[in-house]
Each structure stands twice: as structure tokens, then as C-alpha cells.
Amino acid sequence: MKDNYPSFPGFENVSLEDSYVLDIVVHPAVLILKLDVLLLSGHPEHRFPAPGERACFRQATVVFSSIRELHWTGQSVTTPAIDASGTADYGSVDSLTGADDSYKILGDWGEINLQSNTPSLSIDPPLPLDPNEPP
Template sequence: MSDYWSILGFEGLYLEDSWVLDITARPGVLEFVVDLVLRESHPRYEAPKVGEQYCHRRGVLRFEGVSSLRWEGQGSVPATDATGEQDYGSVDALRVTDDVYTVEGDFGRIVVASAPPSVEFPG
């Protein structure tokens, strides 16, 4: 078992303070829309804005080639932040064992067998 920073493309992220805005599961695909915290080592990193602790960028964590998915502990009501945007909390953990990924947070626990996930930045 290893943690998310060992996944190609995830090494410059800090998921524990990144906010999950939406989760979509459909046949073969699982997507998380996230306000990602970027570490200084990430190529898209910029100094945090005034009054902010971290560099945030909107991104999508995408799991493709999903062959199985189990979502436990669903149903938490989203929180509303100071800007009025709803979120489902942060990603407390993302661990990988072979081709099985476990994602945990206030949104529950999702265990997904898939190809390695990717990180995409819209726009």
C-alpha cells in the first residue's frame, strides 16, 4: 500500500487541505471536482493570494477504466463556504494497493479498481 504522492501527477498536490466540490460516478469513470492545494514543487504553483494560506487550483481527479466501485458512508450534507460554494470536505486519504484506490473523506469511503488516476486542470 502506498499514498497518493507516489501516483504520477499527484506528487505536487496536498489533498488533505483540498476541497471536494463534486463527485460523479458513471460506468467506467469516477471523477472528483476539487479545489486542489498545489505544493511549491507543482508546475502550476503560484504564491498564495493575499489572505490565503495555500495556492488553490480547480482540478479534476479522474479514475478511468473502472471495473468496480464501492462507496460507503454516503449522504453527508455539503457544507457552504464563505463564498457560498458547497463542498464535501477534504480528501483525508488516497491510498493505492495494486490497481485498487481507496479515497476517504467527509463524503465517505470510495474503493475503486481502475487504471491509475489522472489530474486535469480545466482551461
């Protein structure tokens, strides 16, 4: 199945394939992906890239709630990469597909198959607008 996450509410104009997974947290009935997400130019929170960045990245959280079933395979090979600033990440979300209440998420950290409500994506508090920045 082809990635269809851009059709999920709130996932428009983001690129999970070019984002970085900072953490994966599982609690009873909840899966949380903490991301440094790449926002595309059509996203309402998109800003010009910060100095030294190649694109607009923002801290974000993806939450799958009311999980009825979750299987995570391949997690034993998960080792974070450390970038030049010392920040650890687990690669990207290579694929996120969903149909009805079933979802499949793939990445260097393994494969997660789950049944839950539609995931939500929230961008951390917005950055102040720079009055010198073009719209």
C-alpha cells in the same frame, strides 16, 4: 495502508488532505472528483496565493477510468459545507491509497473502494503569469 497518492504520476506536490472536494461524479466506468486542490511549492502550476487565500489553490479534476468495480459507503451522511463566498464543498480527501489496480478514498463524504486504471490529476487551465510576481 499509508497514503501513497504522491507516488501516482501527476500527484506530486499536491496536498489532497488540505484540498476541498467540490463534487463527486460517477458515470459507468468513470469516477470524477472535482477539487479545489492545494498545490505545494514544488508543483509546476504553483503560484503565490491569491489575495485573501492562505495558499495556492487551483481547480482540478481527478479521474479514475476503466472502473471494473466500485463500492461507495457512507454517502448518506454527505451534506456540503457552505463557505463565506457561498461555495459548497464536501470536505477534503482524508486518504487516498492504491496498490496494483485497487484504490481506497476516504473523506467526510464516505469511503470509496474501486478497481480502475491509475488515476489522473489535471489542473484547470493555467493562470497567466504575473510579471510582477517573484519566480
